[in-house]
Amino acid sequence: MQPALSPSSFHWPLWRKWLFCFSCIYLLLFTSPLNWLGSVPVLGEVAGLYGAAEGWLVNLGNAHLFHVKDVLVPLNGSGDTSYGYAQLCLFALAATVGACLWVLLDRRRPNYNRGYYWLLVLVRYFVALNALGYGILKLFALQMVPPPLSALATPLGDFLPMRFSWYFIGYSQPYQVFSGAAEVLAGVLLLWRRTSTLGAFVAASVFLNVMMLNLCYDIPVKIFSIHLFALSVFLLLGDAGRLFSFFVLNRPTPPAPAPPLLPWRWRVAQLTIKAVFIGVFALLPLYQYAQGNASAGAPAKGRLATGFFEVEKFEANVPDSLRWKDVIFEANPTGSILTADTLLRQRYRRGYFAYTLDSAHHTIAFKKMASDSLPLFTLRYAQPDTNHVLLRGKIRNDSVYVALRRQKRHFQLAERQFHWLSEANR
Known part of the structure; x- marks a missing residue:
């Protein structure tokens, strides 16, 4: 793809020059070509310095001009944080000022066909x-x-x-x-x-x-x-x-000009x-x-029954809101508990966890995230059979005993359902 050339393309009006200069500066800042090469050893250091300078300018501009938020939240799993919006404001401001200066200093140039x-x-x-x-x-x-x-x-x-x-x-x-x-x-x-x-x-x-x-x-x-x-x-x-x-x-x-x-x-x-x-x-x-x-998604060392478990018995000196109602052990070393306990990672009214199994000592270490080095708590476990799991130990220095029984829960959404012939609106 290249711009189609016409006689008017050789002499751009002022507004077109300004739009090109603005687009060029803004898109160079937004695409950040230096960040593309951040994994290259030498250029990685340059990219790091560029990122640090950009972050300083974003925070400085936000403090004195943009006021998106008093304290900017950096980009994380979300690309729409307050830092992201302040960054856009900086790019737009830099492109506007830069385009004005560019056009004034380079006003004799008839066009920017090659740059475009x-x-x-x-x-x-x-x-x-x-x-x-x-x-x-x-x-x-x-x-x-x-x-x-x-x-x-x-x-x-x-x-x-x-x-x-x-x-x-x-x-x-x-x-x-x-x-x-x-x-x-x-x-x-x-x-x-x-x-x-x-x-x-x-x-x-x-x-x-x-x-x-x-x-x-x-x-x-x-x-x-x-x-x-x-x-x-x-x-x-x-x-x-x-x-x-x-x-x-x-x-x-007519066809586009041949390269x-x-x-x-x-x-x-x-x-x-x-x-x-x-x-x-x-x-x-x-x-x-x-x-x-x-x-x-690697399976935990040793074997632990997976699936949906009903809590048959939960013995602990805790409020009712912190008691476990059911426990799910996924096929990978993660799971969730129906509890409001904020010790676990709360999402959608369930406490999510990752775990590490030690089959030699029959212990299971519960973590908030798989990358955590230290567990939240560690419990001893026993499996009388594939349908039962017993847990005992201490959580927040309180003794806990949990008896779990696997339930054969059937979720239709877990099936791959497809029907050419549908006799009813399902």
Whole structure:
């Protein structure tokens, strides 16, 4: 994709120059090319210094100009924190001031055709690599997981919209693979100049859907998804006149100007760099994500009965709100308890935990997060048979005895239900 050239393209009006300068500064700040290369040893240090300087400027600008929040919450699992919005304000302010200075100091330049071409290349690769990164994860059904037992045992009304939408997509592996294939298709088409216009169309369609999901289900990736959709539309602006003539006016449209032919050595170098980009920014994250899932989902050493357990007996000197009603041990070393005890990680009115099993000493260490080095408490366990688990020990220095009995809970949502023939509205 490259901007279509016309006689007017050689002399840009002032407003067009300003828009280009603003877009160039803003998009360079938002895409942060230095952060792409953060994993490279030498450039990683430069990226760290750049990130520290940006953080200082964001906090300084927020304290004196933006006032998004008194104390900014840094970016974490959510991309829509107060820091994220203050960061956008800084980018917009820097782009506005920078564009004004740029246009004034460089007012004799007739146009920025060459700069516009390379800006489109940067945006094209940014959108393509994000489409490939997210799409490949979905293509292998790794981004959204099916509802685990703990989720199936949670009343629907207790879920937040984001978690509800996550399980909605994760429930159907074919749908997740389909959506991932659409994103991968957009990314692949954007990597090649000849197919980049079609790729921008596909990307705009895909990211419009993603953006609306994030907005309508309160998924905290709103800022980023809005930008991915806007950048996909930005890629189409260079061909706006030709597209309008073809799709709206039903007129013949001339082809886009042919790119200059490169010597074969440059072509080989170009393809090599493209392959490295795909490997580093698309396939490597897939490998790291899969490795993380494999380590998180590794079975605990020894054997512990898994499933839904009813609490037959709970002996402890605790308030009724802290008593255990039922316990779920997942197939991986995690689980949840129906209790209001804040010692555990409370989500959707259940206390979630990770655990480490020591089959030699018959102990189970409960942790708030799998990455925690120290357990919240450790209990001794016994398994008279596969349907019963006995736990005893101390929680908050209070002696506790818990007798669990497995229940054969049947969750229809855990089944893969599909019917061509449906005699009733199920």
